[in-house]
Amino acid sequence: MKPNGTSLNTLSTNGIHLNGNGHNHGLTDELVDDMGDNHASANLETPLRDDAFALDDDLKIDLIEEHFREIMTILGLDLTDDSLKGTPRRVAKMYVNETFKGLNPANKPSTTLFENKYQYNQMLVERDITVQSYCEHHFVPIIGKAHVAYISSGKVIGLSKLNRIVQHFAKRPQVQERLTMQIADELKRALQTEDVAVIIDAAHLCVSTRGVNDTASSTLTAAYSGKFDEEATRQEFLKYVGMKPTM
Numbered sequence: 001m002k003p004n005g006t007s008l009n010t011l012s013t014n015g016i017h018l019n020g021n022g023h024n025h026g027l028t029d030e031l032v033d034d035m036g037d038n039h040a041s042a043n044l045e046t047p048l049r050d051d052a053f054a055l056d057d058d059l060k061i062d063l064i065e066e067h068f069r070e071i072m073t074i075l076g077l078d079l080t081d082d083s084l085k086g087t088p089r090r091v092a093k094m095y096v097n098e099t100f101k102g103l104n105p106a107n108k109p110s111t112t113l114f115e116n117k118y119q120y121n122q123m124l125v126e127r128d129i130t131v132q133s134y135c136e137h138h139f140v141p142i143i144g145k146a147h148v149a150y151i152s153s154g155k156v157i158g159l160s161k162l163n164r165i166v167q168h169f170a171k172r173p174q175v176q177e178r179l180t181m182q183i184a185d186e187l188k189r190a191l192q193t194e195d196v197a198v199i200i201d202a203a204h205l206c207v208s209t210r211g212v213n214d215t216a217s218s219t220l221t222a223a224y225s226g227k228f229d230e231e232a233t234r235q236e237f238l239k240y241v242g243m244k245p246t247m
């Protein structure tokens, strides 16, 4: 029995068809679990639909609210309860305005390049940048730190822009490998140099609070290019961020 109103299968809005039919993905439940636990992903680009931004944010919030209410109702929760009744709208606003804000390229931080007047031509490292992302396989948080570095090609950007670039790509459904590479790519583009490095060290709540329930492990990913492909430069970077240079 369906709760009154909305069809759970297909939602059609402004000609956009969102397939919500649980079994049209061509995967068995077992394969779905495996892919999630192995965090398999094939693309550097976040897989987005061509019409990803055809709906405006207000409409997205209204639709997500409606569908999140359905999820809670199916779970058996009483949405007339004072504590629960605002939850669907809160979740919808959080998804669109905060958690997944980085999906929209319009929200990408603009980066102004400055001349490197003082001719600082050594490595610049910004370490312990807060990373708060979301696992795209389980929709639970990934929380950790990023260390980024570059060697100026003659241009520099404001330090806080490094944090903002990390945050922008984190605010998407992600896998950590892709997040690392997307940040590195944007740094190269913004700084007009190949000489960039990114390390992310993060805990995945899908690993710590479900599945294997391992609360102690963290996942390390790294992207090096240009001069950071050279042994000495890489070791220097690892030393600055407090990681034991081994390789």
Ligand SMILES: [Zn+2]
Residues within 6 Å of the ligand: 036, 039, 135, 136, 137, 138, 139, 204, 206, 207
């Ligand atoms: Zn996960």
